[in-house]
Amino acid sequence: MQTQTVSMDTIVSLAKRRGFVFQSSEIYGGWSAFWDYGPVGVELKRNIREAWWHDVVQRREEVVGLEAAIIMHPAVWRASGHLESFNDLLVDCRSCKQRFRADQLPGYEENVAEGRPDPLEGVPCPNCGARGQWTEPRPFNTMFRTHVGPVEDEASVAYLRPETAQAMFVQFQNVLTASRRKLPFGIAQIGRAFRNEITTGNFIFRMRELEQMELEYFVRPGEDEHWFDYWRSYTLEWFRSLGVRPERLRLRDHEKHALSHYSKATTDLEYEFPFGWGELWGVANRTDFDLKAHAAASGRELTYFDEETKSHVVPYVVEPALGVDRAFLVLLLDAYDEEPDKEGTRVVLRFHPRVAPVKVAVLPLSRKEPLTRTAREIRDRLAELYNVEYDETGSIGKRYRRQDEIGTPLCVTVDFQTQEDGAVTIRDRDTMAQDRVSIAELEGALRDKLGF
Numbered sequence: 001m002q003t004q005t006v007s008m009d010t011i012v013s014l015a016k017r018r019g020f021v022f023q024s025s026e027i028y029g030g031w032s033a034f035w036d037y038g039p040v041g042v043e044l045k046r047n048i049r050e051a052w053w054h055d056v057v058q059r060r061e062e063v064v065g066l067e068a069a070i071i072m073h074p075a076v077w078r079a080s081g082h083l084e085s086f087n088d089l090l091v092d093c094r095s096c097k098q099r100f101r102a103d104q105l106p107g108y109e110e111n112v113a114e115g116r117p118d119p120l121e122g123v124p125c126p127n128c129g130a131r132g133q134w135t136e137p138r139p140f141n142t143m144f145r146t147h148v149g150p151v152e153d154e155a156s157v158a159y160l161r162p163e164t165a166q167a168m169f170v171q172f173q174n175v176l177t178a179s180r181r182k183l184p185f186g187i188a189q190i191g192r193a194f195r196n197e198i199t200t201g202n203f204i205f206r207m208r209e210l211e212q213m214e215l216e217y218f219v220r221p222g223e224d225e226h227w228f229d230y231w232r233s234y235t236l237e238w239f240r241s242l243g244v245r246p247e248r249l250r251l252r253d254h255e256k257h258a259l260s261h262y263s264k265a266t267t268d269l270e271y272e273f274p275f276g277w278g279e280l281w282g283v284a285n286r287t288d289f290d291l292k293a294h295a296a297a298s299g300r301e302l303t304y305f306d307e308e309t310k311s312h313v314v315p316y317v318v319e320p321a322l323g324v325d326r327a328f329l330v331l332l333l334d335a336y337d338e339e340p341d342k343e344g345t346r347v348v349l350r351f352h353p354r355v356a357p358v359k360v361a362v363l364p365l366s367r368k369e370p371l372t373r374t375a376r377e378i379r380d381r382l383a384e385l386y387n388v389e390y391d392e393t394g395s396i397g398k399r400y401r402r403q404d405e406i407g408t409p410l411c412v413t414v415d416f417q418t419q420e421d422g423a424v425t426i427r428d429r430d431t432m433a434q435d436r437v438s439i440a441e442l443e444g445a446l447r448d449k450l451g452f
């Protein structure tokens, strides 16, 4: 069982050392709020996407997928309200000249909730501590702008999408016609989104280029609250199913004043990060806001024909929206554990086998033939089933520790006895127990231990 809490510094350093996450453009000093995923990180990220896609899309008869272009027609963002409302409130401290997002200042949200005329009243600057030195808050649209085509004028302005969701509304009719689904049904997408965040930091928690896994779940008006509750609970269950400690997860309902421009109700699944509770997965009741807005702006009908009532309805939408990078951070933080051992401290990432970047490591006890030949044959066989790693360098103890630090659930060790008894040892990451298994039965034994 995991017992440890971990600091962000420890995680950032482990992430770099073991190849999970690197600073973007590091040799040029890094690039704020942009991050690159290394060899082990890409595997973890792929596993997160695949687990989500399998559970939310493929296992469910009523959910289908979509992969849309990142740069959509600018009219999309006008109709969706993003051009007008996708703003953060910017304030500067006159004393130290630092710039902040107003709603992230300590005490600001409480002042708004209490209805104070000046929500910045009494709010201290987190940098220099000055009070009452704030500039007038001004809206800052966080969509990245670019130009499409060779002429850079106002007519060619386009935006990098700040959420993947809009494509599901804009393509609603095409997907419905092609997939012939009945309400309730969902359209899901995984893809990059871009936000010119004002305040960044906390590693990959708040990025300017991020990845989202979003589901737009279309339901009959009147059934939206039932489905809102359903998806709210689902978020919690999903992370629990991946082994995340329940006491570090909670659902938090947004207060009315903090709702996005499109939302009737929003709940966040939050995780207790080392820097405090933070949003992991947002569930919003978007009502019929988006379909109606795009229908009005495009002049196209975006409705569902209800065979039962023989009438056209505009479905309501419940949207569970999860960041891949945030899920990655939570799984990494939550998996981290340390325990005393002979050499000092054993660092182990107790990933659920579904998301573990490497499922099995194959380790010959010595670098000599015939051990290495047998070990490589086993590696090749297992590579047909799982992401495996072969490692013959260093002492066996060091090699186990390396695998523990990237969270590999099982190690298969080929030793001097293997040539005689045709068997290998399977070492378990969490219990460190070792089982002797015949090579002929290895795949079955691994399947039993991993669960797939």
Ligand code: GAP
Binding pocket: 162, 163, 164, 165, 195, 197, 204, 205, 206, 207, 208, 210, 211, 212, 214, 279, 280, 281, 282, 319, 321, 322, 323, 324, 325, 326, 327
């Ligand atoms: N379509 C709704 C939407 O985008 P959101 O709450 O703004 O809602 C959904 O974003 C999820 O995307 C968040 O819960 C979080 O996991 C992730 N996310 C949002 N902004 C992010 C950022 N700057 N960096 C990393 N992840 C982010």
